[in-house]
Amino acid sequence: MKIMVGFFTTESNANIPVKTDITGYTIAFGDECVRKCLVDDVLAEEGVEAIPAIYANAGAACVVKRNAFDYIESCFAETAREHKNEIDGVWLHLHGASEVEGLGSGDHHILKTVREILGPYVPIVVVCDPHGNLCKEYVENVQICRSYRESPHTDSMESKKLTMRMLIDLCRNRQNIHAVYRKLPLILGGEQSVSADEPVKSINKFMDEMEKDPRILSASWHVGYIRHDCDVAGCGIVVSPATAEDQQYAEEKADELAEYVWNKRHEFHYTGTTAQPDEALKMTLEFEGGPCVITDSGDNATSGAKSWNTYVLRQVLAVKDLKKSFLFAAINDPKTVEQLLPLKDGEKAHVSLGVDRDEMSRAVELDVTVKKHGQLVIANGFGATDDVTVTGDTVLVNVDGTDIDVIVQNNHNSYIYESCFRYAGVNWEDYDVTVVKQGYIFPLLKEKAAFYVMSLTDGPTLQDTAHLPFRRIMRPMFPIDNI
Numbered sequence: 001m002k003i004m005v006g007f008f009t010t011e012s013n014a015n016i017p018v019k020t021d022i023t024g025y026t027i028a029f030g031d032e033c034v035r036k037c038l039v040d041d042v043l044a045e046e047g048v049e050a051i052p053a054i055y056a057n058a059g060a061a062c063v064v065k066r067n068a069f070d071y072i073e074s075c076f077a078e079t080a081r082e083h084k085n086e087i088d089g090v091w092l093h094l095h096g097a098s099e100v101e102g103l104g105s106g107d108h109h110i111l112k113t114v115r116e117i118l119g120p121y122v123p124i125v126v127v128c129d130p131h132g133n134l135c136k137e138y139v140e141n142v143q144i145c146r147s148y149r150e151s152p153h154t155d156s157m158e159s160k161k162l163t164m165r166m167l168i169d170l171c172r173n174r175q176n177i178h179a180v181y182r183k184l185p186l187i188l189g190g191e192q193s194v195s196a197d198e199p200v201k202s203i204n205k206f207m208d209e210m211e212k213d214p215r216i217l218s219a220s221w222h223v224g225y226i227r228h229d230c231d232v233a234g235c236g237i238v239v240s241p242a243t244a245e246d247q248q249y250a251e252e253k254a255d256e257l258a259e260y261v262w263n264k265r266h267e268f269h270y271t272g273t274t275a276q277p278d279e280a281l282k283m284t285l286e287f288e289g290g291p292c293v294i295t296d297s298g299d300n301a302t303s304g305a306k307s308w309n310t311y312v313l314r315q316v317l318a319v320k321d322l323k324k325s326f327l328f329a330a331i332n333d334p335k336t337v338e339q340l341l342p343l344k345d346g347e348k349a350h351v352s353l354g355v356d357r358d359e360m361s362r363a364v365e366l367d368v369t370v371k372k373h374g375q376l377v378i379a380n381g382f383g384a385t386d387d388v389t390v391t392g393d394t395v396l397v398n399v400d401g402t403d404i405d406v407i408v409q410n411n412h413n414s415y416i417y418e419s420c421f422r423y424a425g426v427n428w429e430d431y432d433v434t435v436v437k438q439g440y441i442f443p444l445l446k447e448k449a450a451f452y453v454m455s456l457t458d459g460p461t462l463q464d465t466a467h468l469p470f471r472r473i474m475r476p477m478f479p480i481d482n483i
């Protein structure tokens with residue numbers, strides 16, 4: 001058996017004034033592509049041969065430049081065309097939240113292209129992030145479309161392997177089935193849909209029960225993605241039947257799940273403590289004990305922001321008689337990194353820290369001392385893995401005369417893994433307060449923080465969902481409209 005394998009991830013935040021080009025992608029082909037998709041072990045166990053297309057991962061990024069997308073899509077198309085007569089099934093990891101200039105969803109375009117080349121009957125399974133946008137045509141074009149359950153996505157690795165097993169089973173026991181879709185008139189931010197919290201916890205339980213039914217292969221709820229304006233934005237439900245006889249049953253179960261989620265629409269809320277920026281800082285300063293964490297939610301690099309806002313740093317610098325030590329992890333400012341890189345540890349410099357793109361990223365004049373040079377990394381897969389990709393440089397500096405340290409870096413990134421801190425040469429637990437570029441706090445920090453707060457800062461990942469400037473989405477839509 002031969003299975004085509006491909007991966008495309010881009011979360012397109014249109015509020016960022018730059019576009020993602022091909023250099024914004026981690027790209028892999030051949031065996032490395034399959035390995036990075038984290039399905040190599042399942043294929044080996046099952047004695048299935050992979051036909052790798054491309055692994056293209058920009059993570060949380062911006063609107064994609066057309067030529068970059070065209071190249072990536074051509075790798076999917078050429079693989080499908082070249083191996084058309086030997087492909088038994090297709091496994092695609094399509095995140096679901098991309099926006100390509102002049103084209104709309106890149107994920108939707110890739111699937112359409114692959115389906116057109118291979119015809120209507122070759123089994124295609126899509127595994128995706130729940131923070132992607134779907135539509136009826138897209139979902140009905142695949143046999144199974146399943147998203148991760150957990151947010152943060154601690155089950156992403158497991159979901160990839162699970163969907164690959166489902167596809168292999170389907171190839172061995174072919175069924176004329178397709179996934180069923182229901183769109184919900186509901187739009188949510190990722191920060192309101194943390195799975196350790198209600199109502200997501202109950203929704204996940206409901207879907208787990210549904211999947212125990214032998215007539216149902218998979219059930220998913222898709223949160224959707226709200227950082228670019230498009231007609232496919234919003235929540236969706238996907239259910240896949242086990243056999244052709246169960247197709248109608250899957251329709252009924254999709255209605256059931258849609259109704260279950262819809263009835264919980266008033267229950268979605270921010271998880272943990274949330275406060276306006278001044279209040280968030282005040283609460284943190286007044287908290288006795290540590291370590292504390294502030295998440296700068298308007299500059300959330302896990303959702304596409306550039307991690308270059310200096311707003312919270314300026315807030316802290318303005319505090320008179322600061323009693324706590326602070327670590328900023330991190331501020332993205334390539335020109336300052338270039339200035340600091342040649343300096344040795346202990347050397348002093350005057351820097352203008354900040355990219356100065358707008359009010360939130362306004363540069364701050366600072367005298368600093370270099371403490372440590374390091375590397376900026378993203379971990380491949382989830383958790384405390386040592387499998388990392390280096391995406392830039394870091395320089396840890398101390399702001400002279402203060403207890404404030406800042407990791408300055410020359411690329412965007414959020415410190416969600418232990419390896420991020422380790423490669424930057426810093427232990428966040430040594431500080432009273434760590435400020436990170438996240439919305440909801442990630443497990444690594446949450447577990448050890450004595451106190452954490454999401455600061456409702458302004459920026460490209462603004463949290464106020466009801467006031468996002470959507471024009472192209474379906475209306476009415478809750479909570480923009482009171483339905």
Ligand SMILES: [Zn+2]
Nearest residue numbers: 129130131153
């Ligand atoms: Zn996500």
